[in-house]
Amino acid sequence: MNSRILLALPLAAALTLPALAQSTSSTQDQNQPAATSQSTSTQPTANENATGKQPLQPPSREGFWGHLNPFARKSYVKRQTEPIRDRVNELDDLTAANGKAIKDTDSRAQAGIKLASDKANEADQHAVDAGNKATMAQQTAQQATQRLQTVETVVGNIDQYKASNQTEIRFRAGQTMLSKNAKDALDEMANTVKGQRGYIIEVQGFSSGKGQTAISNSQKMAESVVRYLVLNHEIPVYRIYLVGMGNAPVANADETAKPKHMSGGRVEISLLKNDLEQLSSNSSAPATSTDQQQQPK
Secondary structure: OHHHHHHHHHHHHHHHHHHHHHHHHHHHHHHHHHHHHHHHHOOOHHHOOOOOOOOOOOOOOOOOOOOOOOOOOHHHHHHHHHHHHHHHHHHHHHHHHHHHHHHHHHHHHHHHHHHHHHHHHHHHHHHHHHHHHHHHHHHHHHHHHHHHHHHHHHHHOOOOOEEEEEEEEEEOOOOOOOOHHHHHHHHHHHHOOOOOOOEEEEEEEEEOOOHHHHHHHHHHHHHHHHHHHHHHHOOOHHHEEEEEOOOOOEOOOOOOOOOEOOOOEEEEEEEEEOOHHHHHHHHHHHHHHHHHHHOOO
């Protein structure tokens, strides 16, 4: 019996010491926040961290057992780690907020960069379009200047006609009707002036004989030529100039030789042109090139 009592006493003492150490540490923990608050209130604001709170202060004592308490309870461990866990959660929330703010800032920056790039590309396109329009305007001005110079040249030479083609038709004495060969020659000449402008046809009749009789015969031969051109080829009358020369002498190629009087009759048809046809062809060419430039690609 005495031996059992002796064994129970050390066991009871061993069980009592942890409880006493736990209660002592609890009392120290309860007194510690007041001291901590007093000490932190006196620290300057420079010690504040990213969360805006004072850093955690380690306890001055950690129970009866010192730095290691092998018999610490869950409540004691919870009280010791809860401030750390709260601070870690706050840091996680702050990190998440900072990450979101960084993403928002980056997205806004990217949107601004894209908008600036689009505006720059649009400005470049406007500049290219303006350059193309300026080039077209310069080309149009050059074409207008060339046309004006051509018009001035044509107007200055509007009454200057140049011989383009000449045909001679022979008649027997006393004859005024056109032969088949004469009609073929007139057809060939008339086909060259269809649809053209800036030309006149000069018809001169010559006849043998004397005085008014020769003039009348030459007039009749020339009129038969004019009548055929107007009725068969629809050449306007105002483009034809007719004259009966009678028995006027025929000029020779040799200027030193004397002119000869002809026997029978003949009609000389001369086609004369000025520069109006050239002006018409030049005015249609620039318009065609301008239309090709304005066609969409």
